Amino acid sequence: MDAKRELLALLSTDARESTEDIARQLGIDADRVEGLLDELEAEGTVKGYQAVVDWDSVDDQRVAAFVELNVELDRETGYEEIADRIARFTEVESLRLVSGDYDFAIEVTGESMQDVSRFISNQIAPIPEITQTVTHFIMETYKEAGIDFGDRDGDDRLSVSP
């Protein structure tokens, strides 16, 4: 694996490491890590750095939903154009074109179920190419971004062993 790929793999596990600690783990110097990060950001490979938050553990009003969207394309309008219009809403956390029974899978957040429903019916459904929406409110998150919220595998090893 080249250094860039190794860096990406490491950042995907934990992006909060200091440059020095990343350098130590990859066996390269800190300046090189900074240089690679600059490159990855400039070329658009790394889009951002975020925490994986279990919002349910925070006393906060937050509702999220997965929404299936069906669209009908015409000669002037393709997936790209529709995606662009949907992605601009800050309420839309993620947007993907998928194979299967529907076209787009989006994740929407709001302060209440009513808030999310209103957003879908007032902003998304009226887009002319959208023929159908199905909203699934998220009841519980067990795992996100590769992180298991349950953390069921505790360390029960002997403290010193041969």
Added chain:
Amino acid sequence: MTLQANDRVAGVPESGIRKFFELAEERDDVISLGVGEPDFSAPWAARTAAIHSLEQGKTSYTSNRGMADLRRLIADYCRRWDQAYDPNTEILVTTGASEAVDLALRTFVSPGDSVALHEPNYISYEPGIQFAGGEPLRVPTSAANDFVLTPEALAAAGAEEADVLVLCYPNNPTGAVMTESEVRAVADFCVDHDVSVIADEIYAALTYEGKHTSIATMPGMRERTIVINGFSKAYAMTGLRLGYALGPADAVDSLNRVHQYTMLSAPTTAQYAAVEALRSCADAVEEMTTAYNRRRRFVLSRFEEMGMDCFTARGAFYAFPECGGDDEAFAESLLKEQGVAVVPGRVFGERGAGHLRVSYATGMRELKTAMDRIETFYENQ
């Protein structure tokens, strides 16, 4: 008559690791870098296969040699190290690699035989040799030589006269590996002086720079080598107790003669887990080895920064730095003052004195804190 341990058993001292285990257990704020097993759990697919086998009522013995499917998969797996063994006649599945080591010593060591072993080394070999009635012949290795075993060191220790050599690379406790040419040199020595080899390759999959070379693949070595490996380290399955021995058919027949009367067969549930591990868990293993390799580089560079001499360990999950004084006193004070547990090197033989075995089978976050504490302790002593 009261129960009295025989001379062989009574003559073997208690493991030096015990004392540190007890010291570390006394407090609950210890970060332990003293653990000789992975911090990961076995891959989930392997665990579910074990659970499923139990649900299906697969709780009887298997064939003495282990399930045929498992032996076939082991034969395929070992080809990555150019090892070619017939699953029907040349593979024996054992209860951990530890059973395989014990079987090999009891089978191939006759009373009074000289058994060479490099030092520092894993703590079980010397007692195993003694239980088998052999005479341990310690062959020193040192940091100056990256803890590699050489023909010169073997000759200097008088190993030309040895009957058996126990070889363990990648090594516990040092993390040392041997390159192909280094292995070849030891192989030539063994052929020239008619020495058999018990090669414990339990850490083979945890080789970080280059590829593991098995001594059994060197010219003239296959017929005189028992290779031992298992699922504990690479697949994080220590508690499932599953290993295997590879060797020429006659030799494996002999191992099986002891195994069939003493163990009957390796744990059935673990064999089902191992089948699934070999079939579908290569990605999980790669994820774990990538993590170990990052931690290895991290630990080595931290030792370098704090000015502790530490040779470049390229295998297993241990670093073996020099502590610049009495290793036992260092480890004890480090535990008391900073709450970090490491194992003093002399536990692994006199040649380990002055060193510490630092296991990096611990999460990055704890590892960082532990290394900072070691630095503080090292600077203040």
